[in-house]
Amino acid sequence: MTSKFELTALDALKDKVADLPQVDNAAADAARARQDSLTKPPGALGRLEELAIFMAGWQAVETPVINKAQALIFAGNHGVCAQGVNPFPQEVTVQMVANFEAGGAAINQLCQANGADLSVIALNLDNPTRDFTVHPAMSAEETLSAINAGAAAVDLDADILILGEMGIGNSTVAAALAHAVFGGTALDWVGRGTGSDDEGVKRKVDVVERAVALHGDANGLEILSTLGGREQAAICGAVLAARAARIPVLLDGYICTAATAPLFAVDPSLLDHCLVGHRSVEPGHQKLLFAMNKTPVLDFDMRLGEGSGAALALGILRSALACHNGMATFAEAGVSDA
Template sequence: MMQAPLFPAASFGDLRARLADLPAADPTSIAAARVRQDNLTKPPGALGRLEELAIFMAGWQGRARPVLDRAQVVVFAGNHGICRQGVNPFPQEVTAQMVANFTRGGAAINQLCRVSGADLSIVALDLDRPTGDFTEGPAMTEAEVLDAMVRGAAAVDTGANVLLLGEMGIGNSTVAAAQARASFGGTAWDWVGPGTGADADKIAIKAHVIEAGMERHAAALSDPLATLAAFGGREQAAICGAVLAARAARIPVMLDGFICTAAAAVLAPLGIGALDHCMVGHASAEPGHRKLLSAIGKKAVLDLGMRLGEGSGAAVALGVLRAALAVHDGMATFAEAGISAG
């Protein structure tokens, strides 16, 4: 019997049922890629993380020698009702202004996509209609979450060899910290940071509103999808939809920094290995990111002190991924080179 597509789903319960049969990495391809790595003209393990990345890609592409002909970057943008609480030093109009900058090719992500060889898509999600203030009620209804997930899934190019995800949204570092706090515990102070440049007073406001949100939505904290509705933004829900659509299509995903990782990490407590196909491009300088990486058992590809968002760290890491696959495919084996393996 053919599995129903993930989207559209009628409810959170319907979506959970459809997630039961997500495809897994191919163990045969993983084993074959590992054998190839062990027979290339180098000491075993000498290329470190590059070897791990090549084997990871082999498993999800289902081939011993994975390819990277087509890379897609998708940046989702949304606006947030929590900004009414004064959590950000910039007005929400900046979200739309930055989307226009992306469209004109003037942002960092445009340059990084150009040099790393990636196609860039920008998806603005109802910027004129911010989500609700989560200190007063849920940020989104179940229907709004599912709609944003559908839009995220629809943005995925199923012909891509890898999907890189990023975001833009004034106030969404507060949303990310709230999502991390809801999903993995601790206190708001474990997760908040400067975001777009918040000073100590703004960071304290962030922590206060997050704890207020936790108190209001305590009943939702045991359900990952309910926490997405309680605290998330449309771009966070869209990231989740894109992650799940990529998994259904067996496309490996490269997440960006703290905000993007926090969005996808909402899926981790579902207990279905929903992030098994995901890499993380870089360790953000945003304070909560390393704690979040530990919580989901991921190791970032790069650590460059970045905290820009908009998919920038993932796009830089794409160059490392290309290097990993180039040496995996192009190096000679000991037998091919006529070198004794010892």
């Protein structure tokens, strides 16, 4: 069953926040008590314990499970590529989508290895967004359409949602979104992406500076419309639909995390049900994680995108729940906890 969550206007989200599900503190407390009763010293499993408690709070049960993991990869193309910010042509987006569909990418292998059902959703690749150094990247209607496409792709039977992206030029988009929401300088947020040289990085910094200055009056989801792309908007829609259905989310790296920055700008609590799968080597990601108060599950020097870090983190999450649900308590094992 797919989500029926729908956003009708960009400024309507702030009125929905209070009606969205919150973490179930009673279930989280019960899971914490269970962790303290298992045959180990309290806290000995470190972040695995925290992850199990997180899942319990959002699934609203003491012993959460992952029977079905859904992975969604959204793909889009960007008008800002006209500024020469990308070392690869935009045709690569279409080619990589075909590779995903044929099962030949890293994300295919990681989803198979860690037990996730993968869907790839291409969003009007023949019609890139507008160049945001000149115009808003998308109209409000285009933004809403992409948000709602992302929301509609969420499987309500999923126990965890993995999100990733593909789109040539979208590391520049990520830097612009992060800069617009969290400030600093453009240089704070710009990295090499898919392989920009020093001159390419300078070009990206200039583009991000100009774009954020041009659209400086935007706020909330208007930032997504002026500086984002269709895949970023779809990620936001999927995050919102998952929240409405109490489905925890594993975000991927820098680009995927930055895609949710406009949601954070509306209300930071909109990301309470989201984990970040890994810390990207893109320099802006560390700053973004600090600004969002998010601790990544993994730090493996990855920068591939396409949901790869989040899919890898799914294995850690499954391990956390295996320990949480399968270990014996001191009483069950007949072991003294004194």
